[in-house]
Amino acid sequence: MLGPVNVAGIPYRTIWPDPDGSAVSIIDQTLLPHRFATVRLAALPAFAHAIREMLVRGAPLIGATAAYGLAVALRHDPSDTALGTAHAALLATRPTAVNLRWAIDRVRTTVAPQPLLRRAEAAWAEAGRIADEDVARNRALGEHGLALLEPIVRTRAHGRRLHILTHCNAGWLATVDLGTALAPIYLAHNRGLPIHVWVDETRPRNQGASLTAWELGQHGVPHTLVSDNAGGHLMQRGQVDAVIVGADRIAANGDVANKIGTYLKALAARDCDVPFFVAVPGPTIDWTLAEGSRIPVEERNPREVTHINGLDAQDRPAEVRLAPTSTQAANPAFDITPGRLITALLTARGTCPATTNGLRSLFPDLAPLPPLAPHTPELPP
Numbered sequence: 001m002l003g004p005v006n007v008a009g010i011p012y013r014t015i016w017p018d019p020d021g022s023a024v025s026i027i028d029q030t031l032l033p034h035r036f037a038t039v040r041l042a043a044l045p046a047f048a049h050a051i052r053e054m055l056v057r058g059a060p061l062i063g064a065t066a067a068y069g070l071a072v073a074l075r076h077d078p079s080d081t082a083l084g085t086a087h088a089a090l091l092a093t094r095p096t097a098v099n100l101r102w103a104i105d106r107v108r109t110t111v112a113p114q115p116l117l118r119r120a121e122a123a124w125a126e127a128g129r130i131a132d133e134d135v136a137r138n139r140a141l142g143e144h145g146l147a148l149l150e151p152i153v154r155t156r157a158h159g160r161r162l163h164i165l166t167h168c169n170a171g172w173l174a175t176v177d178l179g180t181a182l183a184p185i186y187l188a189h190n191r192g193l194p195i196h197v198w199v200d201e202t203r204p205r206n207q208g209a210s211l212t213a214w215e216l217g218q219h220g221v222p223h224t225l226v227s228d229n230a231g232g233h234l235m236q237r238g239q240v241d242a243v244i245v246g247a248d249r250i251a252a253n254g255d256v257a258n259k260i261g262t263y264l265k266a267l268a269a270r271d272c273d274v275p276f277f278v279a280v281p282g283p284t285i286d287w288t289l290a291e292g293s294r295i296p297v298e299e300r301n302p303r304e305v306t307h308i309n310g311l312d313a314q315d316r317p318a319e320v321r322l323a324p325t326s327t328q329a330a331n332p333a334f335d336i337t338p339g340r341l342i343t344a345l346l347t348a349r350g351t352c353p354a355t356t357n358g359l360r361s362l363f364p365d366l367a368p369l370p371p372l373a374p375h376t377p378e379l380p381p
């Protein structure tokens with residue numbers, strides 16, 4: 001079995017390539033949890049649409065999809081101009097998750113020195129490596145996360161089950177397989193650790209209610225859906241042992257951009273002495289940004305706030321308006337949680353404090369060297 005989530009008994013990755021390199025298939029996440037449908041992407045505009053309109057979403061899956069999108073674009077036209085145009089079109093789809101830029105830069109760097117005839121094939125192979133590495137990385141991250149959870153379980157009286165709160169969807173559906181924040185949870189559940197997940201609904205698009213609840217349910221992990229405002233209350237009552245969330249981009253100092261509302265959970269966790277962990281794949285670290293305030297925050301359509309989607313009484317997909325027709329809405333999709341509110345970052349290389357030094361200690365090969373001290377000319381004695 002490849003992944004933790006079987007759909008109708010079949011193990012799936014969230015993206016899978018046609019063997020001839022002409023297209024990939026994805027799960028249309030806008031239809032979940034009500035309908036499981038797959039879509040084939042065979043041309044650059046379809047890839048850009050799938051990312052922009054969130055048929056695929058979640059930082060690692062956005063990156064893998066964009067990498068395949070660049071490869072498919074090169075199959076149609078391998079020229080330098082087409083490479084530049086496709087790279088720009090994909091980069092413009094969603095601004096916050098840095099895995100997108102990381103993945104398409106990596107494919108471009110691989111193919112640029114290749115003769116035109118070899119480019120599509122080389123890009124396709126590189127996209128495949130990006131997808132496979134995501135799976136291996138999530139598994140390693142999950143093992144490190146599990147090692148943090150096991151001692152918390154041992155402190156629980158009478159083997160009481162562990163209650164984890166999560167926000168948005170940083171699970172199987174946000175990655176190629178397994179998930180980031182949910183990886184330790186799946187591993188714990190698979191190994192018989194008694195675990196229960198509080199799932200934030202995650203307005204406005206409700207990735208918690210529609211995606212996290214669905215995939216945990218498919219795998220049989222006990223969970224309870226709560227409104228976004230319930231987390232602080234649960235923490236005050238001692239009903240949350242740890243919070244684990246994902247990340248869309250992390251600055252070099254450990255500040256984390258994640259789905260809007262994450263910051264408020266971190267504040268509540270600090271007030272209530274609840275450990276707050278962030279699952280961070282290496283490609284989600286933006287070494288070019290010194291601090292989180294520089295991370296671009298996506299502003300999405302206000303309609304996601306004024307309206308809500310679901311099924312009507314006849315089980316037909318429906319959108320209903322919540323706010324008065326004249327009401328203006330704002331829709332920042334992410335917020336920044338300062339590193340000081342984060343207990344630890346979970347990575348595939350282990351755990352570390354959410355600080356510049358913490359990240360450098362785990363990623364010495366990737367972290368830029370510290371800026372040089374200003375040069376002071378030596379004065380003659």
Ligand code: MRU
Binds near residue numbers: 259
């Ligand atoms: O807008 P989305 O659904 O792409 O946002 C996803 C999140 O914020 C996730 O928590 C984050 O990408 C981590 S995914 C491993």
